[in-house]
Amino acid sequence: MTANAISVRDVEVRLGGATVLSDISFDIRESSFVAIIGPNGAGKSTLLKALLGLVDTSRGTITIDGIAPRDIPAAWAGYVPQVKALDRDFPALAIELVATGPHARWPWRLGAEARAHALEALELAGAKHIADRPAGRLSGGELQRVYLARAFSREPKFILLDEPAAGLDVAGEADMYHIIESYQRKHRATVMMITHDWDGARIHASDVLLLNRTNIGFGPPDTVLNDQTLLQVFGHKGHTHPKTEGTRHD
Amino acid sequence: MIEALALPFMRRALEAGLLVGAVASYLGVFVVQRGLGFFGDGLAHAAFGGVALGILLGAEPLWVAIPFTLAAALMIVWVRDRTALKYDTAIGVSFAVSMALGIIFLSLRQEYSRDALTYLFGSILAVTPADLWITRALAAASLCMLPLWGRWAYATVDPELARADRLPTRRDDYILAAAIAITVVIAVKVVGMVLVAAFLVIPPAAARLLTRRFATMTLLSVVIGAISVLAGLILSYQCDLPSGPTIILVQAAFFAAGVTFRR
Numbered sequence: 001m002t003a004n005a006i007s008v009r010d011v012e013v014r015l016g017g018a019t020v021l022s023d024i025s026f027d028i029r030e031s032s033f034v035a036i037i038g039p040n041g042a043g044k045s046t047l048l049k050a051l052l053g054l055v056d057t058s059r060g061t062i063t064i065d066g067i068a069p070r071d072i073p074a075a076w077a078g079y080v081p082q083v084k085a086l087d088r089d090f091p092a093l094a095i096e097l098v099a100t101g102p103h104a105r106w107p108w109r110l111g112a113e114a115r116a117h118a119l120e121a122l123e124l125a126g127a128k129h130i131a132d133r134p135a136g137r138l139s140g141g142e143l144q145r146v147y148l149a150r151a152f153s154r155e156p157k158f159i160l161l162d163e164p165a166a167g168l169d170v171a172g173e174a175d176m177y178h179i180i181e182s183y184q185r186k187h188r189a190t191v192m193m194i195t196h197d198w199d200g201a202r203i204h205a206s207d208v209l210l211l212n213r214t215n216i217g218f219g220p221p222d223t224v225l226n227d228q229t230l231l232q233v234f235g236h237k238g239h240t241h242p243k244t245e246g247t248r249h250d
Numbered sequence: 251m252i253e254a255l256a257l258p259f260m261r262r263a264l265e266a267g268l269l270v271g272a273v274a275s276y277l278g279v280f281v282v283q284r285g286l287g288f289f290g291d292g293l294a295h296a297a298f299g300g301v302a303l304g305i306l307l308g309a310e311p312l313w314v315a316i317p318f319t320l321a322a323a324l325m326i327v328w329v330r331d332r333t334a335l336k337y338d339t340a341i342g343v344s345f346a347v348s349m350a351l352g353i354i355f356l357s358l359r360q361e362y363s364r365d366a367l368t369y370l371f372g373s374i375l376a377v378t379p380a381d382l383w384i385t386r387a388l389a390a391a392s393l394c395m396l397p398l399w400g401r402w403a404y405a406t407v408d409p410e411l412a413r414a415d416r417l418p419t420r421r422d423d424y425i426l427a428a429a430i431a432i433t434v435v436i437a438v439k440v441v442g443m444v445l446v447a448a449f450l451v452i453p454p455a456a457a458r459l460l461t462r463r464f465a466t467m468t469l470l471s472v473v474i475g476a477i478s479v480l481a482g483l484i485l486s487y488q489c490d491l492p493s494g495p496t497i498i499l500v501q502a503a504f505f506a507a508g509v510t511f512r513r
């Protein structure tokens with residue numbers, strides 16, 4: 001079955017009087033892994049928020065399994081935001097934050113079952129050892145793992161990750177791709193992930209959406225991530241470092 | 251104290267104090283965690299404006315103060331919602347406007363009003379049977395809102411996740427503000443405008459220091475709030491001290507204990 005899980009047609013988003021996204025159209029097949037790539041300020045986070053129904057579109061339509069973003073059940077989407085609105089002074093244990101995944105409520109107390117479920121998700125994210133630590137005192141990478149665990153613990157059909165690798169160490173990043181891919185195999189979930197890691201996208205993604213306020217390209221990584229499109233978007237053809245190019249120190 | 255309870259006004263004072271103390275400490279956990287400490291103060295001043303209007307109109311001050319304060323609270327949330335201004339700024343404006351109105355209302359009424367002083371410093375022993383019924387209604391309404399705890403807490407921890415999960419966070423902000431506003435007006439009668447914010451802030455702050463879980467913080471806060479009222483009233487009766495300030499000093503003792511034994 002190759003039904004379109006997400007369909008975006010001529011979408012425009014305006015924020016604070018400015019057009020942030022325009023003429024965005026693409027279709028995502030069920031259980032694909034889409035990497036969203038584009039420069040800072042390209043509107044990547046805004047697009048994810050539009051898919052979640054957190055920001056309104058001013059033109060065009062978005063449908064997710066045939067339903068408008070605002071009407072899809074919250075439990076369908078596992079979201080890891082780029083900027084965490086987390087109140088760091090809030091008396092919360094990491095595991096309680098994870099438990100908001102399946103329950104969409106702050107837990108009064110965690111029953112044995114809920115706790116076991118949350119621990120499983122934390123283990124998957126390599127964060128089981130910090131389950132009972134105060135969430136406000138976690139490091140950036142630890143918190144990112146907790147948010148990943150939270151997103152997966154609700155067993156969503158759609159996984160929307162906004163720079164999930166940010167703050168993760170090298171092992172964490174490899175783990176993350178592993179988690180996403182094994183989850184995807186098991187649940188046939190559709191993944192959209194914003195990333196600045198072109199190489200990771202080439203290896204793991206089934207499709208790439210290249211974005212710069214408008215849709216520059218959509219398709220398999222090898223066709224979208226070519227010299228011409230990258231030059232157009234970033235004014236720059238690759239992201240090899242000057243040192244490895246060997247021109248700086250000559 | 252036991253013999254004092256034979257007096258109807260003492261029984262009313264105790265019941266009203268316990269109820270309003272518990273409700274304020276419950277709502278206070280959200281006030282403290284959302285950084286709205288100033289909200290209680292702002293609403294107390296709005297309540298003063300309402301009381302002054304009531305006195306001017308010759309009406310029962312509480313009946314005027316409740317809608318007046320409610321309007322101020324909803325307006326504060328509305329301004330925060332619709333503009334880029336923060337709560338503090340919106341509160342600051344409402345604070346000053348209510349105070350200005352209150353002073354003008356009082357000046358319009360030529361004669362000196364003893365009533366206004368009662369509200370400024372509170373007088374729990376002057377709780378009327380009607381006040382007590384309003385307090386009971388507030389407590390009952392708060393009980394009905396208990397199921398919203400999980401939602402409010404979630405929206406406090408991470409408002410964006412709560413919105414992504416389709417929680418009606420905007421509507422909840424208005425409900426919470428309305429509940430706080432009514433609680434403040436009623437508490438003004440008990441502790442007075444000058445000290446009312448303490449009811450919303452000190453018990454939850456003490457509880458916050460003693461625990462790492464929000465559920466425990468909520469329970470502890472209500473317990474501290476209720477015990478403070480009880481102990482404060484007994485102390486004030488025994489030592490012949492004003493009741494409101496005595497209650498607040500007992501709360502402060504819990505806070506000091508929290509600072510000392512914090513986790």
Ligand SMILES: Nc1ncnc2c1ncn2[C@@H]1O[C@H](COP(=O)(O)OP(=O)(O)OP(=O)(O)O)[C@@H](O)[C@H]1O
Nearest residue numbers: 015016018020039040041042043044045046047082
């Ligand atoms: N509430 C807002 N009001 C006005 N403009 C906004 C608002 N939110 C975002 N923008 C603008 O929209 C543009 C896109 O923002 P967005 O966060 O989607 O970018 P991004 O592609 O995720 O960038 P980054 O790689 O830095 O995360 C930016 O120029 C930003 O300034």
Ligand SMILES: [Mg+2]
Nearest residue numbers: 044045046082
């Ligand atoms: Mg972004």
